[in-house]
Amino acid sequence: MSHVNMDQLDKILKRTIDSIEQSKNEIYDIAEHAQQEYQQLQQELNELKTQISNTIDLVESFEKALKKSRLELMQVNKNFEKYSQEEMKEIYAKADQLRISLAVEKEREQMLIQKRNELEVRLKRSAKTVEKAENLINHVAIAMNFLTGDLKDISNQIEDLQEKKSLGIKILRAQENERQRVAREIHDGPAQSMSNVVLKSELCIKLLDRDLDKARQELINLKEMVRISIQDVRRIIYDLRPMSLDDLGIIPTLERYISKINEEHDIMIKFITKGTPCFLPSIISLTLFRLAQEALNNILKHAHATEATVKLSFLEEYIELFISDNGRGFDVEEVHKKIRDDGSGFGLSSMKERTELLDGEFSIRSELNQGTRYYIRIPLKENEV
Incomplete structure (x- = not known):
C-alpha cells in the first residue's frame, strides 16, 4: 500500500471515528435536553401546585367572608330602619365585591387545576423520554466503545507502519548526512592539511640550499601541521x-568522554557504575555509548543544566543506563507530537529505535523546570551472540 493511500485510509478512519464521537455527543445532548425538560416541567408542576393551594385557601377565605356578609345582609333586611342609606349601600357593595372575587378565584382555581392535569401528562411523557434516552445511551455507548476501539486499533496500526517507514527514511537520510559530514570534515581538515604539508615540504626542500634557519622554522611549522592533522x-x-570501546570497554570510554565534556563545558557530570562489570558484546557497548552521547548532547544543547548524572548498572540479566539532569526540561507529549507531525526530534526517536533493536526498553520523563531523566534497559543473554 502506498504512503499516500495509507494517509488517505488513516484520514477516513479518523473522520469515521470523529463522526461516531459526534453522533454519540448528539445523543448525549438529546438525553441531557430531555432531562432538563423533565426537571423544568417538574419545577413548573411544583410551582403550580403551590399556586392551586394558595388559590384554594383564598377561595375558602372569600367563602367565609361572603357567608358572614350574607348574615349581615339578613340582619339589615330585618332591621333596615336602623341603618342609613349609605350604610346599607356599603354593605350591599361589599357583598357584591365578595361574590365577584369569589367567582374570579374559583375560575382561576379551575384553570390552574386544568393546567396541572396537562402538566402531569406532559411530565409522564417526559419521564418516559428520559428513560428511553438513558437506555439508548447505555446501548449506544457499549456499541460505540467496541466500534471506535476497533477503528482506533486499525488507525494506530497504520500510524505505527507510517512511523516505521518514516523512521527508516530518516535513518537513511541520517546515514547520508553522516557520510557527507565525515567527507566534509576530511576534506576541510586532514585533506587540506596534507595539501599544505606537500606545499610546505616543497618549500623546505628549496630553502635547504638557501636559508637553513628559515628551512628549520618551516620544518617546525610542518611538524605542528602534521600533529594537528x-x-x-x-x-x-x-x-x-x-x-577504546574495543580495547578498554564501555566504562573507560564513557569516563573519558564525560571527563572531556566537563573540561570543555560549564557543567558537572557525575559518572557512577553499579554492580560487577562484565564483558559486553560489541553491539551493546556501541549502543550504550551512542545513547549516552545523544542524551548528553541534548543536555548540552537544550537543557541549560548545571549538573547531570550518568549511571551504568550491571545486573544479572540486564544492563541499565540512567541519565538525568537538573535542566529546564520539556513537554514530552509535545515533542512526540512534533516527531509525528514534522519529523523533528529525530534524536529521541533514534534512541528509542536503537534500544528496541536490542529488545530493550527506553523511556524518558521530563517536566518544565524539573529536569529530564532517560532510562534504558537492555537484556544481556539475548544479545550475547
Missing part, C-alpha cells in the same frame, strides 16, 4: 567509533 584524523575516527 593527526589529531583531526583521530577525532574523526573517534566520532565514527571510539577504538
Whole structure:
C-alpha cells in the first residue's frame, strides 16, 4: 500500500471515528435536553401546585367572608330602619365585591387545576423520554466503545507502519548526512592539511640550499601541521567509533568522554557504575555509548543544566543506563507530537529505535523546570551472540 493511500485510509478512519464521537455527543445532548425538560416541567408542576393551594385557601377565605356578609345582609333586611342609606349601600357593595372575587378565584382555581392535569401528562411523557434516552445511551455507548476501539486499533496500526517507514527514511537520510559530514570534515581538515604539508615540504626542500634557519622554522611549522592533522584524523575516527570501546570497554570510554565534556563545558557530570562489570558484546557497548552521547548532547544543547548524572548498572540479566539532569526540561507529549507531525526530534526517536533493536526498553520523563531523566534497559543473554 502506498504512503499516500495509507494517509488517505488513516484520514477516513479518523473522520469515521470523529463522526461516531459526534453522533454519540448528539445523543448525549438529546438525553441531557430531555432531562432538563423533565426537571423544568417538574419545577413548573411544583410551582403550580403551590399556586392551586394558595388559590384554594383564598377561595375558602372569600367563602367565609361572603357567608358572614350574607348574615349581615339578613340582619339589615330585618332591621333596615336602623341603618342609613349609605350604610346599607356599603354593605350591599361589599357583598357584591365578595361574590365577584369569589367567582374570579374559583375560575382561576379551575384553570390552574386544568393546567396541572396537562402538566402531569406532559411530565409522564417526559419521564418516559428520559428513560428511553438513558437506555439508548447505555446501548449506544457499549456499541460505540467496541466500534471506535476497533477503528482506533486499525488507525494506530497504520500510524505505527507510517512511523516505521518514516523512521527508516530518516535513518537513511541520517546515514547520508553522516557520510557527507565525515567527507566534509576530511576534506576541510586532514585533506587540506596534507595539501599544505606537500606545499610546505616543497618549500623546505628549496630553502635547504638557501636559508637553513628559515628551512628549520618551516620544518617546525610542518611538524605542528602534521600533529594537528593527526589529531583531526583521530577525532574523526573517534566520532565514527571510539577504538577504546574495543580495547578498554564501555566504562573507560564513557569516563573519558564525560571527563572531556566537563573540561570543555560549564557543567558537572557525575559518572557512577553499579554492580560487577562484565564483558559486553560489541553491539551493546556501541549502543550504550551512542545513547549516552545523544542524551548528553541534548543536555548540552537544550537543557541549560548545571549538573547531570550518568549511571551504568550491571545486573544479572540486564544492563541499565540512567541519565538525568537538573535542566529546564520539556513537554514530552509535545515533542512526540512534533516527531509525528514534522519529523523533528529525530534524536529521541533514534534512541528509542536503537534500544528496541536490542529488545530493550527506553523511556524518558521530563517536566518544565524539573529536569529530564532517560532510562534504558537492555537484556544481556539475548544479545550475547
